[in-house]
Amino acid sequence: xxxxxxxxxxxxxxxxxxxxxxxxxxxxxxxxxxxxxxxxxxxxxxxxxxxxxxxxxxxxxxxxxxxxxxxxxxxxxxxxxxxxxxxxxxxxxxxxxxxxxxxxxxxx
Numbered sequence: 155x156x157x158x159x160x161x162x163x164x165x166x167x168x169x170x171x172x173x174x175x176x177x178x179x180x181x182x183x184x185x186x187x188x189x190x191x192x193x194x195x196x197x198x199x200x201x202x203x204x205x206x207x208x209x210x211x212x213x214x215x216x217x218x219x220x221x222x223x224x225x226x227x228x229x230x231x232x233x234x235x236x237x238x239x240x241x242x243x244x245x246x247x248x249x250x251x252x253x254x255x256x257x258x259x260x261x262x
Contacts, residue, residue, distance in 0.1 A: 192257045
């Protein structure tokens with residue numbers, strides 16, 4: 155150790171790095187529970203939504219039936235499926251990804 159020609163680092167820098175690491179560890183420990191509660195709430199809301207969707211459909215069906223959403227897509231073959239269904243699935247997937255990104259814990 156005494157033969158090492160490199161100078162020792164400044165103690166203030168070592169203390170600052172240790173303080174920052176301790177603060178980050180405290181923040182990670184404090185937000186871990188919040189993140190799990192957010193994920194559990196999202197999962198519960200998704201489960202309740204999937205459970206209640208058939209029951210709520212009777213309220214939305216008359217309103218959506220009045221809209222003529224298929225007219226712009228008359229050239230599509232029937233094998234392509236319903237454009238409203240494709241739009242709904244796309245919105246659900248993109249919404250789930252957006253919520254995941256908003257609630258994801260960043261590391262680093």
